[in-house]
Amino acid sequence: MNRHNLQAKLIARLWRLLSRRSPTTLWRLATAIEPLYALLAVRERRVTRMNLRQAFPGMEKKARRAQIHASLRHSIATMLELGLAWKGEPARVEASIKEVKGRELLDRAREEGRGVIVLAPHFGNWEVLNFWLSSHFPFTAMYAPPRIGALDPLIRRGRERMGAQLVPTSARGVASLLKALQRSEAIGILPDQEPEWGSGEFADFFGHPAYTATLLPKLVSRTSARVVVGVARRREQRNGFEIHFLEADERVYAERDEALSARGVNASVERAVALDAMQYQWEYKRYRKTPGERENADGWRERRFYHQGRRKP
Known part of the structure; x- marks a missing residue:
């Protein structure tokens, strides 16, 4: 058995074990693991610090440190909850979803014969959202x-x-999305994953340019679909989830202006983040690509940005 097969087998066993645990227990486990994870996961801690500094500038060190630890705690919880979302008894997963807010946005669109494009950012547990x-x-x-x-x-x-x-x-996948929308079905798009060069536009995300995919206006231009933001947010009691569907920023419908649509996408993600900023996955290098730097997405400018300020938060 090669190394990757062994890793996969161990991970599958872990998720199977965790699938029997409640969200409350998984949150407590994430809280217990986080101090060690924060110590060992240098890259994740650094990127989280830099992204939070970009998004919420001017914060005191103590408050910033608390932000970083809270964000990492939620990221660990997401990983632990994958067992529940993927392998838990369906009735148990459904029972962990305590409330669904904004479902009428989806129902109304389908009653009108429209498809629904769900922008699902990396917030809370997006696999629970997929389940629902x-x-x-x-x-x-x-x-x-x-x-x-x-x-x-x-x-x-x-x-x-x-x-x-x-x-x-791929292009075949995009064609499948279009067919689903034409059947008045729902599709999901990750709005905050950085695309390859040539497939996006720079648009402000928390006041700083982030390279943002332009698939959405292409889908909107060829369908009558409605766009909503969807997230599965951990409840304050950490005993389950709330599904939230939010109206997207109207600029997402600017089908002939991809830059304007990209600004609408990022504004829509910001609406979701406002539900609980620490449930967003801040350790992703959202600002990796920079305007004017298309020749080398992994070049020295990225390293300079994400490696500057190595001092402790």
């Missing part, structure tokens, strides 16, 4: 295989088990 959407609506989403190929069957089964259709991140 695919349990209640015909639902299609793009899927890119993980770096550890041996995990692909496990993740795919987890995401598809309630009926979701996964399509590749």
Whole structure:
């Protein structure tokens, strides 16, 4: 058995074990793990600090340190909850969703014969959101295989088990999304994942330019779909989740102006983040690409940005 197969087997066993635990227990476990994780995960802590500094400038060191630890705690909880979302008994997962707010946005669009584009940022537990959407609506989403190929069957089964259709991140996948919208179904898009050069526009995200995908206006221009933001937020009691569907910023419908639509996408994500900023995945390098730097996305400017200020937060 090679190293990746062994890793996949161990991870699958861990998720199977965690799938029997309640959200409250998983949160307590995340809280216990976080101090050690923050000490060892140097890259994640550094990127989280830099992104939070960009998004919320002028904060005192003590408050910033608390932000970083809270953000990492939520990220750990997300990883632990994957067992519940992908392998837990469906009735238990459904019971962990205590409330659904804004469902009428989806129902109204479908009653009008429109498809629904759900912008699902990396907030709270997006796999719980996928579970709920695919349990209640015909639902299609793009899927890119993980770096550890041996995990692909496990993740795919987890995401598809309630009926979701996964399509590749390619022209064929985009065609499948269009067909789903034309059937008045729901599709999911990750609005805060940095695209390849040539597939996006720079638009402000918390006041700083972030390279943002322009798939959305292409889909809007060819359908009558409505756009909403969807997240699964951990409740304050940490005993389950609340599903929130929010109206998207009206600029997302600027189908002939991709830059304006991208600004609407990021403004829509900011609306979701406002529900609880620390539940957003701040350790992702959202500002990795910079305006005017298209020749080398992983060049020295990225390293300078994300490695500056190495002092402790």
